[in-house]
Amino acid sequence: MLYIQPAIFSTLAFASWAAANLVPSPIFKRADTWGGSVSLGPTKSTIVKAVTTIIPGPAPPTQNGVLFLWPGMSNGTGDLIQATLESWQSNSWCGATTGQWCVRASVFGWFGQLDGNPSPVSGSDQVRIEYALQADKNTWLQTVTNAVTGALLSTYSSPSGPYMRGYGTGTECNDNCSGTIAAQSYINTVITLASADTTFGGTIATAGGATYSGLTSSDGGKVWSIASISIPAMSKAPQTTTTSKTTTKATTASTKTTTKANTTGGSGGCSAPQYAQCGGNGFAGCTSCASPYTCKLQNEWYSQCL
Incomplete structure (x- = not known):
């Protein structure tokens, strides 16, 4: 596991990035464990759009370490598109209260982790997360909204390229965190490919007790839908899985830590x-x-x- 060091960046690029994100110079290693997951890929085509809605359940009332929930999408260049729902020891930095999550769009890559604006969300909220490749075939726009009210929660765009081939959920625990206390539900997941891939559905995999239902395709295998995904609450000692995509983020309003996790x-x-x-x-x-x-x-x- 690696935390990206400031030396990776040019002096000017890192200074600009750090100033915008309030990043301190010390970066530390942490240990990750994982909850359940469902994933698809790699596709023989590429992904051009992905949308899902997560109902996260309440965040732990007290938190040791940091807990993340995210649907992630990765490509051959190393970028991971991942809007994250986060539980810290204090979530006041995003305006959240006890039992709420902080949500924000973000992207991880060789450059570290870059984030959009955060918002608080409750356990019963329906958080719609959309990733869309723009007309330039290079920029990905992330849009996070409340699926019921339409309120905008977070956005972020990044030049991550047209090479996304894998998609999956992540339930990630840093620093011996307090695990999830309720199941998470993902509903109405729709993944659109650049061209038809009739084999894409056969790549679906689950881990950690996660289940799914209603996997279907349309447009000759170009559009794939999953009606529902259920991720169980984590046990007191969450187990590491080997089928989750293993990239994460950890930031606060005043500190930022970036990491790339590996499972054993x-x-x-x-x-x-x-x-x-x-x-x-x-x-x-x-x-x-x-x-x-x-x-x-x-x-x-x-x-x-x-």
């Missing part, structure tokens, strides 16, 4: 799952990938299981 395999060693980081300057995590994936160099600082 059995007692015989460790292997990173699809889309996980597997190398890069200063990387200390798993350097081998779970079969059939291989560790592919993206740049000096980042290699990924693809």
